[in-house]
Each structure stands twice: as C-alpha cells, then as structure tokens.
Amino acid sequence: MKTAVVTGASSGFGAAIARQLVAQGHTVIGLARRQDKLQALADELGERFVPVSVDLTDRTAVDRALGDILRRFPVIDVLVNNAGLALGVAPAQQAQLADWDTTVATNISALLHMTHALLPGMVQRNQGHIINLGSTAGAYAYAGGNVYGASKAFVHHFSKNLRADLAGTAVRVSTVAPGLCSGTDFSKVRLGSDEKAAALYQNVQALTPDDVAGTIAWIMNAPAHMNVNYIEIMPVAQSFAGLSVHRSA
Template identity: 45%
Template sequence: MMKIALITGATSGIGEACARRFAEGGYSLILTARRADKLAAVKAELEAKGTKVLTLVFDVRDAEAAKQAVDSIPAEWQNIDVLINNAGLALGLDKEYEGDPEDWNTMIDTNIKGLLTMTRLIVPAMVKRNEGHVINVGSVAGDAAYACGNVYCATKAAVKSISDGLRIDVADTAVRVTNLKPGLVETNFSNVRFHGDNERADKVYKGIKPLTGADIADVAFYAASAPKHVQIAEVLVLATHQANGNVIHREA
C-alpha cells in the first residue's frame, strides 16, 4: 500500500522542498497550488525519479474549488497519510494603522481559512481510519508579534491555536498534529511580502545564513517518520544566529 502525502502550496519554497523530501522518503504525492504550469513542472521532475504524483490546481482561499478538487481524488489516492498545510504568505510590512486591507484579507483567507478548509476536507477520513498526520506550517512569528508584522503574526498565532485545538480534538484517535514553526527561511517569501521588490527582499537575508526550504522539509519528514506512539507536537526551527522573531545577529 502506498504512503500518500498531500502538500498545499507545493510549487515553491517550503512546499516544493517538502515534495522533494517526501518523494525521497517513498511517499506518493498529491500536490496542490494555484499555477498549473508550475505544478506540471514539479510533477514531471518527481515522476522522472519514480514518484507517483497527482496534481490539483486550486486556490485554498476558494473553499468550493478546494472541495471540488478533493472530491475528484481517485479512490486509490484517498487514504492520505500526511496533510501538509503549507500554503501561506506574508504581504506588506507596514504599521498596523497604515496597512493595506487587501493584504490583510489575502493573508487571513490563505493562512487561516485556507488551512481550515483543507483540514475540514481531509481530517475526517483520517479520524475514520484512526490514522494520519497533519503538519501545519506556522512560524516563529506566531509566538510573538514583531514590528510591522501585526496581521501576519496574528495569522501564524492562529495556526498555533488551530493546531493545538485540533490536537485536543483528535486525542482519542491515532491522528497526530504538528505545528512546524520556521524562523528566517530564504525562499520567495520576502519577495512576495514586498510585492516583487527584489532589492528589499534580499536585505532580509543580508549578514546571516538563513534556513532553506530543504531544512524545514527535513524536520517535517522527521516528524512524519517518528514512531506511531510519538507525536512531535511543535517544533521551532531557527537559523543559528536568530534567537526569536525579533533578535537576529547579522555580520557586518
């Protein structure tokens, strides 16, 4: 019987790295994202290495599209072992009273409501089978707010509470829940946050060796690979010279 991992936001950053790591670990993959062309490229790469891949094109902000996509999963793919709720983003770095409400809505709809939608669609079958693992990609930003992070930090604090709440709700089952909280990871995260301003995005990682998507994927795979009686409930992963969301030592 094949092991199956469903990964949202699987075409870049941590999601794409998780796809590669779980493929290496022998999983078949259901990969979701908004862009069909990028999904097709990741699918082709992984299938060339022998991994079975099913792709679903939708935006997690669209609950009906997500439901239709999940409903379309063939019977042989429906016993999902691991759900990685990775799709998420930060937009803007402004004082709260100067923020863009559209950015707020996108972050809330993606980081919170999209995660809840996928949880609602996938977890009931895990509970029914009495097995499965949900890995939510949170952030160090969910532990404490930092300057101008306001709404993004709030969404990642919500991921922590949602993860904790789900863990309580499935405690009478063998379903496991992990909140994976990365610190500074060099992906396209900052480029998206700054709406394509590459120069500003590059400064985020200046003077420090940040984590990579592959580093976080390794931790996700470790959590999924733990013995069935072991639940890695929460993992905070930081670059060596990062102490928390606010304290980063940068070399001159």
C-alpha cells in the same frame, strides 16, 4: 509508504517537502495555483508527484479538487498545510484591508477548509497526521507583523485544540514554526521586489527550504506512538529581540 497532500507545493517549502517525501518513496499530491511550476515539479519527480492546480482561497474549486483527489486516493495519510503568505510590513494603522483579508483567507481559512475535508477520514481509519506550518512570528510579535503574526498564532493554537479533540484516537497533529528562511518567494511577495528580499538575507546564513522539509519528514516518519506537538526552528544567526522602548524627546 504514505500518501500526503501538500498545499503550496509549487515552490519554496512545498516543493522541498514534495522532493524529500517522493525521494523516500511516498506519494505526494501537490496543490498550488501555478500550474506551470507544478507541472515542472511533476516532470522532475515523476509519477509519485500528482499536481493539482487550484486556488486554495476558492472554496468551490477546492471542493471540486478534493472530490477528485479522494476518488483517486481514498486514503490520505498526511496533510501538510504549508500554503501561506504575508503582504507588506506596514504598521496596522497604515495596512491595506485587502492585504489582511488575503492573509486570513490563505493562512487561516484555506487551512481550515483542507483540515475539515480530510480529518474525518483520518479519524474513521484511526490513522493520519496533520502537519501545519506556523512561524516564529506566531510566538514573537514585531512591528509590521500584525495580521500575519496573528494568523500564525492561530495556526499554533488551532493545532493544540485539534490535539485536544483527537484525544483517544491515533491521529497526530504537529506545528512546525520556522524562523528566517531564504530560498522561497515569501519575502519577495511580502516586500514586493527581489532587491528588498535579497537585502533581508544579506550576510546571513538563513534556514533553507530543505531544512524545513527535513524537519517535516522527520516528524512524519516518527514512530506512530510519538506526536511532535510543536517544533520551532531558527538559523543560528537569528535570536530573540529585546523589547521595544520608545523614549520621548
């Protein structure tokens, strides 16, 4: 059985990932800000789920938490960089710079910090797996996607560059890029209300957190000689949009 660190573990994809991995007998160290939700998940899952309350954008706090984790669990087999968010759908020229900064700090900087901390141990042991959560927004631009989409494109390309650097080792790196998914706080945080988030999924059978978690569990449990570089998943109801054309009056 493996020991996995999962960021953004208190709800949505992270909680679903924790449930599936614990059910398979793995140990999950779940990192997130909301201690109450982490504790509720720990009460549900038992001793194989280890809650760690930390703000992933606070480097000092993360270093302290990682030091404690590595003292208790010297061998981390899997890092799932799941924590991420989007704020607003305003066009770039109207977006709030603070929202961009928060998106970059969460989706890029925190992912880099976690990877930088845990990757050397994996390389030293010549065993390990980093699984990064991307998004279809990283491949297909849309109005209002701006920095969020760019941050997920970064995740995909960073994962590919990690693979290049890790050639000759047995350490694996994968990106999972989901499309439209309900049952998370993502759209509520992005749009600012439950009503707007609910409207987005009305009359659509979207992906669920369990769909994403099952994909991650399959990748993680694949044979050691097999690396899933990138996998993109969408609900059947979602497909590719046509290119936008603006016509003069």
